[in-house]
Amino acid sequence: MQKRFLAPLSATLMLLAWTSLAAARIPLPDITELVDKDGPAVVNISTTKTAKVQEGMRDMFEQFHNRRGGPMDDFFDQFEKFFGPQGKGGGKPHKQRSMGSGFVISADGYIVTNNHVIDNADEVKVQFKNNEKPLAAKIVGRDPETDLALLKIDGKSNLPFLEFGDSGKIKVGEWVLAIGNPFGLENTVTLGIVSAKGRIIGAGPFDNFIQTDASINPGNSGGPLIDLDGKVVGINTAIVASGQGIGFAIPSSMAKEVIAQLREGKTVKRGWIGVTIQDIDENTAKALGLDNTKGALVTSVLDGQPAAKAGIKTGDVITAVAGDKVENTNELLRRIAALRPGQSTEMTVVRKGSPVTVSVTLGERDPQKLAQQGGPGEEGGDATAPAEAQAKSVGLTLRAVTAKEAKALGMDKARGVLVTEVEDGSEAEQADVRPGDVVFEVNQRAVNSPEEFKKVVAEDGKDKGVVMLQIKRQRQTVFRTVPLGETK
Structure with missing residues (x-):
């Protein structure tokens, strides 16, 4: 009897507990006022660039001209009707159009977007919400390494604009909204949460993305990720094409520094010490006598560069910059790049089990020289040995x-x-x-x-x-x- 009585009692208690939890659910945030306030500062960006038919396409058309009478004649005839002759001497340039998003950061018309939205554009136009006529914009500056660009509309002095927030303070699980022009649809708003921070997705040397499940689709690139205070905490940049609810935004803490330099009419200058580095796994930590896998292992030191002058050696493990701990190679790159060339900073390295402090005067990072370094060596050497x-x-x-x-x-x-x-x-x-x-x-x-x-x-x-x-x-x-x- 006691067991038969306890079973329905347990079920009743569980039902009451579930009902209490459901009644205490935190409601979804009301973002209507936020959208009304911030929405007008988000713009559609359309670009036009001139492109030529690629060599492979030209070869295909030349083969077509040499062998008429096939089943694809109608297709090629229609293609050349619109784009002109593509064979020998053909291939006239044609216009390519693309679309993205951006947001105004000052009343006088400065606009932030992604570099890939305006890359190689001959013409950039900006469309405001409820404004029939698009406005011409000029490219003030761009930074391919962080995928950021700054535009300017002239002749404006009272535009709605957004302010940057502090992405360092935002927490995983906080509500955020994305405003943009996905698929060319004007001022679309999506709501979600911060899914993760510090994501490395292989987009560039300074990956440190905010991951969000707020829907980000083609056309959202360059638009803002906004917190519930109405501040921009990220710039929407990338998605995982094979997944749903996985989008990435450049954190505002990184974007503010880059945009400030571009707004001053300068190219972005980053610190450089002249080493190659790799992450540390458990076996490497054991071989080096380290207690953990934190830090960046120096694999080579370039002659004549700041690290060599400061006495950093191959095999050193860099564990801190200016007193702040370094977790891995990506964090070291970001820390050094955030400093200005010519600036001096102290770095802690572990050398054969002992910490050493060195003072490094930074050089300037040059992406073009970096691309040229580290190429494959010459073929050669003795084929055999005794x-x-x-x-x-x-x-x-x-x-x-x-x-x-x-x-x-x-x-x-x-x-x-x-x-x-x-x-x-x-x-x-x-x-x-x-x-x-x-x-x-x-x-x-x-x-x-x-x-x-x-x-x-x-x-x-x-x-x-x-x-x-x-x-x-x-x-x-x-x-x-x-x-x-x-x-x-």
Whole structure:
């Protein structure tokens, strides 16, 4: 009897609890006043640029001209009717139009949008809500690395505008709304929450996106992400095409600095120290004697650059800039880039287990030079080496580097050991060690022969359970860490 009585009582209590929770639900925010206030400052941006028919298209039409009488004749005839002859000597330029969003940030007509919205545009026009005539806008400046651009409408002095908020204070779960022109639909509003912060999506070197489930669609790019105080906390930029409710916005804390420089008529200048870096995994942390995986591992230091002048060395782990901790390589890039060239800052590095403080006077980041650095090395080197010069360790077949190979790699003299073979299924293969790699150091100890390599593995590697290899790969330096559990 007692069990039969308790069962319906439990169900009743659960129902009462659910009813209480439902009655106490927090209502959705009323954003009608916010939309009325902020909506007029959001604009549609349309661009026109001149494009030429690509070579592949031209080749296709030339083949068509040589072989008339096929089933595609009607298609090609109609295409050339509208776009002109595309074969030999053909391919007249034609206009391409695109559309995006933006928002006014000052009463005198400065407008923020994405760089990709206006990139290569011959003509930019801005359409305000309830305004029949679009207005011509000029490009004041743009910054491809953060995908931001600043426009200006002349002759205006009393435009509605939005203010930047503090994206650093916004929390995951807070309500935000996006206003823009998705699919060319004027002033569309969507509501959602901040889904995550600090997202890295591979869009550029300074990824630090706010993720939101407020619907962002084609045409929303460049529009504002607004908090419930009516302040802009992000600039809507990207979506995951294969997913729903996954959009990304540039945080206002980053955008404000960039826009301020563009508004002054300047190109964006960023700090630079002259190193290449990589993230730290658990095995690498173990090899370096670190307690955690935080920081950025310096894989190379460029000669004559600020880091080299300050005494930073390959193998150092940068853990703080100006007293602020560095979590990973992406954060280090953002921290350095946020500083101005010529500015001095203190950096904390861990070198062979001990913290060292260095003072660095920053240079200027040059994206064009960065693109030219680190290209593939020359093909070359000796095809074979004496068998007795080879040895096996941790799943690798190794031999000393020859003078010819050193020259091909841009080295002033032969040093290190060359990986000639990687054992299938070995820990070294899984750690992405490749044939052709040249190993300079094992656990930060120089090795110039297979015997030296094996000695460090047997001594220091055995104690730590891992070996960290400093590798020269096609004129670039990388670190790869190999666990010693299953290796030979």
